[in-house]
Amino acid sequence: MVPALALVARRRAPLTVAWTTTAVAVLVWLVEQAAPGTLLRADADHTLRPPVWWPPTAPLAAYAVMAFPRDGARPVWIRALPVVVLLVPVGAIGDVLPVTALRRFSAQETDSVEALVFRSAAAVIGAALIGMYVAARRRVLQALTDRAERAERERHLLAERARAEERARLAAEMHDVVAHRVTLMVLQAGALRVRAPDEPTRAAAEELRGTGCQALEELRDVVGLLRRDTSGAPAEGPGAAPGPLPDLSALIAESAAVGVPVEFAEHGDPPHASPAVGRTAYRVVQEALTNARKHAPGATVHVDVRYGTGGVTLTVRNAARSREPDADLAASGSGMGLAGLRERVELIGGTFAAGPHLDGFRVEASLPAYVPVAGS
Incomplete structure (x- = not known):
C-alpha cells in the first residue's frame, strides 16, 4: 500500500518514491530472514501468498526515477542507486521463500525459482532502461527546440x-x-x-x-x-518641443466642400504631442478621406477622434458606396497609401489597422503622445 501511494509523487519526487519502494522490499527481505513465514506464507496446496513478494510497484518506481529527472538533478548513477539496491533482495528471493513453495516451483516443468528471479529482475531493469530512453529522448527534443528558438532569435537580431x-x-x-x-x-x-x-x-x-x-x-x-535606437530608447540629442495636435476641422471642411459627407466627433481633451505625431495623425485622416472619396463615392464617412493622456486614437470608417467610382480617379495614385501609412504609424511606435468593416471600410490608428527623436 505504501509504495502504491508513493507513486502519486513520482514526477515531483521520483528519487524519494524509488527509495521508498526499495525500502519496503528490503524490509520484507530482512523480516523473512529473521522470522521466516511472517510475511510470506505457503498455503495447504503449497501456493505462495502473496504470489509476488517484492512490491509490484517496483518497475514503475524504477521507470519514474530514470525518466523524470528534475531540474538540476543528480547524476544518473545516483538516480540508479535505488534500482541497484532493489535488485539485491530480488536476486535473493530463494533465501526468503518458504520451503514448501520452493518445492512446488521445482516440481513444475515451466517454472522455477531461477525463472521467478529472472522475471523479477528483468521487469525492474527493463523499466529503468525504458525510463533512461524516455529521459534521453526528452533531452534531445528539448535541445532541438532550444536550438531552433536560438536560431530564430539570431535571425531576428540579424534582421533588426x-x-x-x-x-x-x-x-x-x-x-x-x-x-x-x-x-x-x-x-x-x-x-x-x-x-x-x-x-x-x-x-x-x-x-x-x-x-x-x-x-x-x-x-x-x-x-x-x-536614427532612433532600435530598442526604442530615446537617442541623444534635442528634439522638437511637444505642442498641440493639428486642427482636423479644416481637413473635414475640405472634404465636405468636394461632396464627401463627413460626420466628425472628438472625445476628450487633446494632449500636447510631438510634432511627428501631429503630422502623422493629420496624414492618417487625410489619406482615409481621400480613399473614401476615390473608392466609395456618395458614402457617409465617420471620423472619430479619441484623445487620452497617453496618445490619440483615430478611426475613419465609411459606409457602402452609393454609386460606382470613377475609374480614372480610382486608378490614380501609387496604390501604396495604406502601406505607407502603416509604416509611418509604426515608425513612431503606434498601431495601424485597415480593412473591410460591415458593408464599408475602416481605418484605425493609435498614436503615442510623445515620440523621442534624435537631433539632426
Whole structure:
C-alpha cells in the first residue's frame, strides 16, 4: 500500500518514491530472514501468498526515477542507486521463500525459482532502461527546440541589425542630400521674395519659402525617427518641443466642400504631442478621406477622434458606396497609401489597422503622445 501511494509523487519526487519502494522490499527481505513465514506464507496446496513478494510497484518506481529527472538533478548513477539496491533482495528471493513453495516451483516443468528471479529482475531493469530512453529522448527534443528558438532569435537580431543599418543609411542620405537641397530652395525663395518687382510674385515666393520650411521640419523629424535606437530608447540629442495636435476641422471642411459627407466627433481633451505625431495623425485622416472619396463615392464617412493622456486614437470608417467610382480617379495614385501609412504609424511606435468593416471600410490608428527623436 505504501509504495502504491508513493507513486502519486513520482514526477515531483521520483528519487524519494524509488527509495521508498526499495525500502519496503528490503524490509520484507530482512523480516523473512529473521522470522521466516511472517510475511510470506505457503498455503495447504503449497501456493505462495502473496504470489509476488517484492512490491509490484517496483518497475514503475524504477521507470519514474530514470525518466523524470528534475531540474538540476543528480547524476544518473545516483538516480540508479535505488534500482541497484532493489535488485539485491530480488536476486535473493530463494533465501526468503518458504520451503514448501520452493518445492512446488521445482516440481513444475515451466517454472522455477531461477525463472521467478529472472522475471523479477528483468521487469525492474527493463523499466529503468525504458525510463533512461524516455529521459534521453526528452533531452534531445528539448535541445532541438532550444536550438531552433536560438536560431530564430539570431535571425531576428540579424534582421533588426540590417534594418537599423538601412535606416541609418537612409537618414544620412536624407540629411546630407535632401535637406541640403530643400534648404537651398528655401534660401532662393527668400531671395526671390526680397527682389521680386510685384506683390503676386513676392506672395508666391513667401508661400514657397513657408512650404520649404515646413518640409524641413518634417524631414528633421523623420531623420530623427530613423536614427532612433532600435530598442526604442530615446537617442541623444534635442528634439522638437511637444505642442498641440493639428486642427482636423479644416481637413473635414475640405472634404465636405468636394461632396464627401463627413460626420466628425472628438472625445476628450487633446494632449500636447510631438510634432511627428501631429503630422502623422493629420496624414492618417487625410489619406482615409481621400480613399473614401476615390473608392466609395456618395458614402457617409465617420471620423472619430479619441484623445487620452497617453496618445490619440483615430478611426475613419465609411459606409457602402452609393454609386460606382470613377475609374480614372480610382486608378490614380501609387496604390501604396495604406502601406505607407502603416509604416509611418509604426515608425513612431503606434498601431495601424485597415480593412473591410460591415458593408464599408475602416481605418484605425493609435498614436503615442510623445515620440523621442534624435537631433539632426
